[in-house]
Amino acid sequence: MQRRITGFGLDDKGERFARLDCGHRQHVRHRPPFVERPWAESEAGRASMLGETLDCLRCDRLEMPDGVTPYRETPVFDQATVPAGLLKDHETKPGTWGRLEVLAGRMRCVFADPVGRAADLGAGENSPIPPEASHHVELHDGARFRVVFLRVAADGG
Numbered sequence: 001m002q003r004r005i006t007g008f009g010l011d012d013k014g015e016r017f018a019r020l021d022c023g024h025r026q027h028v029r030h031r032p033p034f035v036e037r038p039w040a041e042s043e044a045g046r047a048s049m050l051g052e053t054l055d056c057l058r059c060d061r062l063e064m065p066d067g068v069t070p071y072r073e074t075p076v077f078d079q080a081t082v083p084a085g086l087l088k089d090h091e092t093k094p095g096t097w098g099r100l101e102v103l104a105g106r107m108r109c110v111f112a113d114p115v116g117r118a119a120d121l122g123a124g125e126n127s128p129i130p131p132e133a134s135h136h137v138e139l140h141d142g143a144r145f146r147v148v149f150l151r152v153a154a155d156g157g
Ligand SMILES: [Zn+2]
Pocket: 003, 020, 022, 023, 024, 056, 057, 058, 059, 060
């Protein structure tokens, strides 16, 4: 998914990375002629890229970033009590991850493009739900579940 750049930092090896609004980090190397990112070399160049987007493959792979904090969870839902909105495509707010926790039965969490994949989950399993990723859930075999919401760290972790 395309993610907005919220800042920059240096990792343990002195490599420059961009902080993205999903909570992930992405290296922004300038290695001509393979990777042309002259803007990454200067303070002014990096500042000019704040708010621009990069494609985050870690979101597409449903990888929860480090440094997220749970702040709310839904009640436990089953086939009778699941809100209709969860069965249709919907998405979380910018900067908010979900974690679908299956307590019983089986569930399928289907992500629309650009993530474009589905997670099949049994009891005791869970799936990260990236911010703003359109998805819906399907309940099977007496599924019971809840969703925990997690906030990305303000400094991007
Ligand atoms: Zn991401």
